Amino acid sequence: MSARFLETDISGTFLNHSLGPSDFKSFGKVGERNYLQGLPTGSDGYQVLLANFEPTEEEKQIEEALAPLFPHLTGRMKPRNWTILEDGTFKIEDQSAIRNAQRIAGQEGKPHKAESPSLYIPPEALQQDTLSPVMTEATLSLLGIEARADEYTKWAFLLFDGIPTLKRFYHGWDADESFHPPALELIAVQTRGATQDQVDRYLEQVSRRRWIPPFRTIRQMLIFPYPQEKTTGPSYGQYISAIQETASNSAGALKRTVKPDEDTHGVGFEKIITALGILSPKDTAEDIFYVFERFTMPGDAILPDPERAVLSFRALGIDRRFIARILYQCLETLNNNVSPHLGEGEQFLDMARARDLVCFYAKSRTGEKDFQILMARNPRIRPNKQLERIGGKSSSN
Numbered sequence: 001m002s003a004r005f006l007e008t009d010i011s012g013t014f015l016n017h018s019l020g021p022s023d024f025k026s027f028g029k030v031g032e033r034n035y036l037q038g039l040p041t042g043s044d045g046y047q048v049l050l051a052n053f054e055p056t057e058e059e060k061q062i063e064e065a066l067a068p069l070f071p072h073l074t075g076r077m078k079p080r081n082w083t084i085l086e087d088g089t090f091k092i093e094d095q096s097a098i099r100n101a102q103r104i105a106g107q108e109g110k111p112h113k114a115e116s117p118s119l120y121i122p123p124e125a126l127q128q129d130t131l132s133p134v135m136t137e138a139t140l141s142l143l144g145i146e147a148r149a150d151e152y153t154k155w156a157f158l159l160f161d162g163i164p165t166l167k168r169f170y171h172g173w174d175a176d177e178s179f180h181p182p183a184l185e186l187i188a189v190q191t192r193g194a195t196q197d198q199v200d201r202y203l204e205q206v207s208r209r210r211w212i213p214p215f216r217t218i219r220q221m222l223i224f225p226y227p228q229e230k231t232t233g234p235s236y237g238q239y240i241s242a243i244q245e246t247a248s249n250s251a252g253a254l255k256r257t258v259k260p261d262e263d264t265h266g267v268g269f270e271k272i273i274t275a276l277g278i279l280s281p282k283d284t285a286e287d288i289f290y291v292f293e294r295f296t297m298p299g300d301a302i303l304p305d306p307e308r309a310v311l312s313f314r315a316l317g318i319d320r321r322f323i324a325r326i327l328y329q330c331l332e333t334l335n336n337n338v339s340p341h342l343g344e345g346e347q348f349l350d351m352a353r354a355r356d357l358v359c360f361y362a363k364s365r366t367g368e369k370d371f372q373i374l375m376a377r378n379p380r381i382r383p384n385k386q387l388e389r390i391g392g393k394s395s396s397n
Helices: 056-067 095-107 133-147 149-159 162-179 181-191 198-206 219-224 224-245 249-254 257-279 281-292 306-315 320-341 351-361 366-377 383-390
Strands: 024-027 046-049 080-082 090-093 118-121
Touching: 024 257, 046 320, 056 219, 056 257, 080 181, 090 249, 095 181, 095 306, 118 198, 133 149, 133 198, 149 162, 149 219, 162 257, 181 198, 181 249, 181 257, 219 224, 219 281, 224 249, 224 257, 224 320, 249 257, 257 281, 257 320, 281 320, 281 351, 306 383, 320 351, 320 366, 351 366
Parallel strands: none
Antiparallel strands: 024 046, 080 090, 090 118
């Protein structure tokens, strides 16, 4: 199915549907005779599209397969448990504490309804932290990537217009992601890694870039965020470990907020791709390899100075080998999830092809021994070495 992108020609088509004059209505100014009356195209008013769009057969099948996964109206897998207050304070609710209180109350046969206790991390706590130049560079790079998440979701909302469950899930995902840029911006500024003016100029540079959707079908565009989100969670884990010694408050904030969000999103997309694999195993498997064989993290090109970003990520131990291991784990998990739903002895994915894929991604040789070495190697945090190559200056300067 071709993608439902916004390709509009008032005289003929909208979202790949053929339309006629009766499908549009124009409205004039309030109080004029022609207000609420149909006007000819080009008149001084605005147009409303009256046509109904029936979901395609593919959209119906996907909706039926995914609806049981996200029954909540918000499409969320878990409640939002954190926010940033007006003064820049992180407010983080302790959901485990409230669940424990509810469990105890249930055992005693008493109803329990109360707000969960909250942890507050104010700007003053972040001001006690210090970021090195290379960690500031990594912070800005993460900020730039998070700030452009809307470049993907704006296309996705159009593409998934006929699948209500996906739209709910994406609204929840988009809402979660919208808190990540201000969280990173707070850390960059309050730790004095960058001034507010430097951050503003950096984000202005980022805003000039545009991300073009690399894939043009529903299934491929759904597959793409899965390895991306599964990579982002562990990447934040590396970042948190790297700043823990000199910026423990910032590390604690991200460990309780942004990183759990990314981990949860990865699980959500894993469930979606698993459901698609069960629905249409052969086509989904081919699309998985098609996307994974062309996968690249979006920040590799959309950031103002991607080479500096790559160096800062390498300082965290995040390189092609790091990502390759996660890609293989994603493929292995999908194979394990879907294969039991197939015929006896059938495998959803060709894991030999998966091994070659990740070896090529890591620019490693493709033999079994080389694959085992790739999967066994742990990422190393080497900020001092990378700092020398960056030159000790932030791209915000």
